[in-house]
Amino acid sequence: METEELFCSVCNLAVKQEEDICPHCGSDLSEFEGESPSEKKYKTLIRIKEGIKIFTSLIGAGLVIGLLYGIFLKDMTIIAESITSLIEIAMLLIFFEFIGLFIDLEQNTRTQIKILNKLLKK
Numbered sequence: 099m100e101t102e103e104l105f106c107s108v109c110n111l112a113v114k115q116e117e118d119i120c121p122h123c124g125s126d127l128s129e130f131e132g133e134s135p136s137e138k139k140y141k142t143l144i145r146i147k148e149g150i151k152i153f154t155s156l157i158g159a160g161l162v163i164g165l166l167y168g169i170f171l172k173d174m175t176i177i178a179e180s181i182t183s184l185i186e187i188a189m190l191l192i193f194f195e196f197i198g199l200f201i202d203l204e205q206n207t208r209t210q211i212k213i214l215n216k217l218l219k220k
Contacts, residue, residue, distance in 0.1 A: 105208075105211075105212050105215070106120040106122060106123060106125055106127065109122050109123040109125070111123075111215070112215060112219075113127060139204075140201050143197065143201070144198075144201065147194045147197050147198060150190070150194050151191060151194060154187050154190050154191055155191075157183075157187055158184060158187045158188075161180050161183050161184050161187065162180075162184070164176060164179075164180045165177060165180035165181065165184070168180055
């Protein structure tokens with residue numbers, strides 16, 4: 099029965115399943131079991147990204163209510179400020195989506211390295 103080869107999340111070199119410490123770079127392999135390397139490396143950044151998305155979504159909902167209120171009152175100042183703030187919130191959400199994109203790109207790069215390591219061993 100063939101066992102799945104494991105790779106260090108720091109140096110991406112092959113390690114044995116029973117290893118607790120990477121023999122190549124000395125990283126602790128058991129610290130974040132079950133998580134992808136990106137989740138291990140960028141755990142705090144991912145949490146901040148998710149928190150900001152929730153926070154900005156709530157603010158965005160309030161701004162939509164403010165925009166509707168401004169339209170109801172026919173107050174151009176409220177309408178203009180609401181639209182400007184909604185654009186700023188959208189830009190912030192786009193920025194944090196780019197952070198997620200870069201994390202995904204790194205994970206894809208790690209996957210490609212693993213595949214290349216397997217191909218080179220054959």
